[in-house]
Amino acid sequence: GQQLNQSPQSMFIQEGEDVSMNCTSSSIFNTWLWYKQEPGEGPVLLIALYKAGELTSNGRLTAQFGITRKDSFLNISASIPSDVGIYFCAGRDKLTFGTGTRLQVTL
């Protein structure tokens, strides 16, 4: 079946640092979505990517849809404590989720 691998699995960073995480797939996807999940909550959509090569920003977040359609990355600039959570990539059309990257931000 389809598998999405995210790296790193977890990150400890200091407030103000930039963060980069990526997601790779064994299959091609037509849409990539990035979600953030906090404890006890459902995933919250951060960024949606619809075209290969597309680079999209949402505030301090930037995401790119890889040219091969098998990968995507998410960058967070100038991290703040509320960025803490688990970040998931997901590929459409079935919306298959990645393994997640747990982000912890220290002051």
Next chain:
Amino acid sequence: GAGVSQTPSNKVTEKGKYVELRCDPISGHTALYWYRQSLGQGPEFLIYFQGTGAADDSGLPNDRFFAVRPEGSVSTLKIQRTERGDSAVYLCASSPEGRANSAFFGQGTRLTVV
């Protein structure tokens, strides 16, 4: 409502019992998804509805699991003869027409089978 609503937020049931979990999608969203999330894992796809019909139920783990969406809006996930391994958070998401669109999640139902 403004977002996807799931009820109950928590459900504790005894092994062997039947449970129903409800999802109210965002108004006007034709696509509805059910996922299951175990601790420390990403959401795992169960079933996808387009309108009233199940377009893809390949993620349902076995025939104890069933979902319906009779009027193309509210959906109910039904689990028969629950087992302890069914304990997880069950998430529902909805999106506008077309599988390429962004999907929005509810807060989930935490099911505990004792």
